[in-house]
Amino acid sequence: MSALTFTLKTAPQQRVDLSALTPDALADKSLADIAAIELPSGHDKPRVDTLFDISGDDASDIVIKNATDRLDYIGHGMRSGRITVHGNVGSYLAFKLRKGEIVLHGNAGDFAASGMAGGLLHVHGNVGDFLASAIIGERRGMKGGTVIITGNAGERAGDQMRRGLVLIEGNVGSYCASRMIAGTIGVMGTTGEYLAYGMRRGTVLLNNAPKLHATIQDCGSHTLPFLSLMFKSFRDLPTKFAAVNRNRVQRYAGDIANDGKGEILVFK
Amino acid sequence: MIINGVSIDDTFAEAFGMRGTRVIITAQNLKWAYNAAQAMTGFATSVIACGVEAGIERELAPEETPDGRPGVSILMFAMGSAVLMKQLETRMGQCVLTCPTAAAFSGLEGGDRINLGKNLRFFGDGFQTSKVFGGKRYWRVPVMDGEFMTEETTGMVRAVGGGNFLILAESQPQALAACEAAIEAMKKIPNVIMPFPGGVVRSGSKVGSKYKSLIASTNDAFCPTLKGITKTELSPEIESVMEIVIDGLTADDINKAMKVGIAAACELGAANGIKRISAGNYGGKLGPFLFKLREIMSGDYA
Incomplete structure (x- = not known):
């Protein structure tokens, strides 16, 4: 069996919702059935085969080629298998992902990993704003799983994040970890303004000293034993964080305007 | 013969059938892991008056422990699950929480899950935080030497x-x-x-x-x-x-x-x-x- 491959014929004029193309949704479908699936796109519902050339037959291993930033909701609610995407994608990548693995070789738009509850999202590129955050009207962002971004993330990464692990090897924009409820965010590069604004609980792990606002408080330098445990849990992840093994950090707590039980740990 | x-x-x-559990105690060095473990397994010779029978099973090299520090494993046995859970919690609180640099982890993957540090976290008076690694929850309780770290539960078996x-x-x-x-x-x-x-x-x-x-x-x-x-x-x-x-x-x-x-x-x-x-x-x-x-x-x- 070879990977079920969708090769985009031409870039669509409208945004296309690819929620229907997940391994579990396609598990028992024939190629003809898959070709006939209608994908929401503006006012239209184009069939899959009008947008994509389809090849292969293993629905548990889906490959999307020639992707563009108008393809939204890739891996929406996925519960098993693997999706590999080549090219840029639109918003809501790995939206409400439950289980399985999504690997993107390209850049993603806003709200990647929003509402994600499990599994792995690995982006070899940059992501837009609101990574692992709550969509408008939701009160919780990412609820579990692991996100690895090899490039940069935009603003509001981890907004209202509830649980899980986000590792960003590049830089992040402003308001990273804003209103964060719990979980862990690691950033190897730089962070923007208002880091941890309204942060309630959780951990932000930084390589570079951030610019902090007034309601984040310095708690001094510490050697924290739990970091050994955390880095051990990173060992098998495909990220530069897997090689980190330092547990001497400067600890900042906050946002004290919102309970103040969050922490920003900066490697010494 | x-x-x-x-x-x-x-x-x-x-x-007789008993209920047993294993706890891994780690510390900055073996000396302090032993201090915690010996306190925890002290006055635990016979269930007749001690509630549990407990002892140190063996030393653990740093590569064998969850947090990469030297440690020892403890086995603890009681006639019933209620006694074992109560004694484990009491001994954790008085002997491991109190011991400088010591941390406690589950030593049994299977079995029924019983509280190891689940309730000890309240010693943190609201400053305690938890972390989940590999599906396991750990508690970090601020104490005067830094942080006391403990896994939330351990396994109990027949x-x-x-x-x-x-x-x-x-x-x-x-x-x-x-x-x-x-x-x-x-x-x-x-x-x-x-x-x-x-x-x-x-x-x-x-x-x-x-x-x-x-x-x-x-x-x-x-x-x-x-x-x-x-x-x-x-x-x-x-x-x-x-x-x-x-x-x-x-x-x-x-x-x-x-x-x-x-x-x-x-x-x-x-x-x-x-x-x-x-x-x-x-x-x-x-x-x-x-x-x-x-x-x-x-x-x-x-």
Whole structure:
């Protein structure tokens, strides 16, 4: 069996919702059935085969080629298998992902990993704003799983994040970890303004000293034993964080305007 | 059956079902891991008055522990799950939470999950935080030396307690030397502990007493000083009897420990005053596990 491959014929004029193309949704479908699936796109519902050339037959291993930033909701609610995407994608990548693995070789738009509850999202590129955050009207962002971004993330990464692990090897924009409820965010590069604004609980792990606002408080330098445990849990992840093994950090707590039980740990 | 001049009685040890758990204690170095572990397993020789029987199973190298620090593993056994959970929590709170640099982790993956640090977190008075790594929840409690870290739960399994054998010798020093040799050998067996001081008990008991308030009293049939006035089990040359009690996660673990222990005692042999190996039982009617000495010593357990 070879990977079920969708090769985009031409870039669509409208945004296309690819929620229907997940391994579990396609598990028992024939190629003809898959070709006939209608994908929401503006006012239209184009069939899959009008947008994509389809090849292969293993629905548990889906490959999307020639992707563009108008393809939204890739891996929406996925519960098993693997999706590999080549090219840029639109918003809501790995939206409400439950289980399985999504690997993107390209850049993603806003709200990647929003509402994600499990599994792995690995982006070899940059992501837009609101990574692992709550969509408008939701009160919780990412609820579990692991996100690895090899490039940069935009603003509001981890907004209202509830649980899980986000590792960003590049830089992040402003308001990273804003209103964060719990979980862990690691950033190897730089962070923007208002880091941890309204942060309630959780951990932000930084390589570079951030610019902090007034309601984040310095708690001094510490050697924290739990970091050994955390880095051990990173060992098998495909990220530069897997090689980190330092547990001497400067600890900042906050946002004290919102309970103040969050922490920003900066490697010494 | 005679091994190196030591007579093996045709009898058996009678053991009971218990609940057991394993906890891994780590610290900055082995010295402090031992300090915590020895406190936690202190006053835990017999369920009769201590609630639990506990002991240090073995040392753990840094690469064997969850947090990469040196540590020791502890086994703890009780007659019921409620007692075990209560004792575990109490001992964690008084002996591990209090011990500088010490941290506690689950030592059993399977079994029923029971609280390890789940309630100790409230010592943090609201400053405690939790982290989930690899599906396991850990608690970080701020304390004066930094942070106390503990896994939320550990495993509890059905286990076996009360495996035992008696070493009968011509003198007290000789009995003790045989016990020491046996304990050294038995410490190498995983999944078992010998809960009494140094692994050895000199006050073996029988069920009941002439005093109504006591449920157990001295095992007069094995007391050498009473040879002339009681229905003794001892021949004239026996001057001292000591017992080794074993608790294990499974009956097979106890079998293995008894085999190597008895073999080590017998290695000293009759030439060193070791005359007989016997075992304590209640006629085989009370305990579901019978460890027959001759079968163990002729079997292939170690």
